[in-house]
Amino acid sequence: MKHGNIIIKNAAQLVTCSGFSAKKGREMSNLSVIENGTVIVSGGIITYVGKDANCPPLSDFPNHEIIDATGKAVLPGFVDSHTHFIFGGYREEEFSWRMRGDSYMSIMERGGGIHNTMTATRNASFDELKNSGRKRLNSMLAMGVTTVEGKSGYGMDKATELKQLEVMKSLNEEHAVDIVSTFMGAHATPTEYKGRENDFLDYMIEKVMPEVKEKKLAECCDIFCEKNVFDIEQSRRYLTAARDLGFKLKIHADEIVTLGGAELGAELKALSADHLLQASDKGIGDLAESGVVATLLPCTAFSLKEHYARGRYMIDSGCAVALATDLNPGSSFTNSIPLLFALACIYMQLSPEEALTALTINGAAAVGKADKIGSIDIGKQGDLVILEYPSYKFLPYHIGMNIVEKVIKKGQLISR
């Protein structure tokens, strides 16, 4: 997309979230807020951040659109660092079953769950996936998301895994939201490999992963490390092969049972270990020490009626915590940023400051891009959000409401 020129002045709060790497523990509370602030974006890149009073004369910046943000807070664009937004079909029946008492894993074990979406995704055309994906990106953008991570993993065969990743590549070229793609061939074992998990992993490692790399279709690689899905040893093997090919690593870790996925994420220096509802004290300590981002997905816990990950404890232990929606048709059919903020603050005891750090600079770190996005710093991409209220504190407080008034992507005013 075109790189724009824009000046936003008189911001009641310019919430910079300043930084070029993940913030850990207590650092997460420091948002570096400038009152009565101006930000200037030239050619898509931030060139000035500071007080209105110190700003160079605006006449020095011809061809810049000017926005008056009096009474409004200006923030970095949000980074939703964990989603599965390209999928075929829906699972509304399974939602009813879960509300009646069936567990997520019991539905998966009888052929539903991820397998249900796998069949629908294999059957969906490129254009069907692209059209539904575009609608979801539009909705994300309206809620202030300027970068999203998207995973494959509903193919579990070469053709469909590549199809999902190619859909994301094509959407990335046309849509304002930047997409960071993750190959997640090891999301579950497909029916044709039932009982032969290791053979399936061999197939993914030998036949699919190298082609994904060669075609430059994904930057990261992820696995569902879980009891009755892929164990620690299998996850280590798959992720090590991915690392050897040059992928950055992510891991679905300790979601349903305590398996040691957090420890494995730390050992392998993954970008992030995600879910962590059942992460042990040792696993949390390892994440804090290694600096691997702990990505928490409270919308999933809410939707599955599970208890929440120990976000407060993780931050107090020195972890870098990120927040993401986990948008997918099963465990979290939502890309709602307002819901995410409310759940993180109300049920995981994050402060509004910590939640905002988790969704900006730490989300950027969780996709390996903290040097380019996630904060309002000179030299970073001009991805910004303007709220209709004067303070970021309205984000969790105005529960479930979208208070994003304008979104700027690479210096271009996009919405509303």
Ligand code: NIG
């Ligand atoms: O992150 N836990 C595994 N994968 C997804 C859910 C995928 C699905 O149910 O379709 C998750 O929750």
Ligand code: FE
């Ligand atoms: Fe997920």
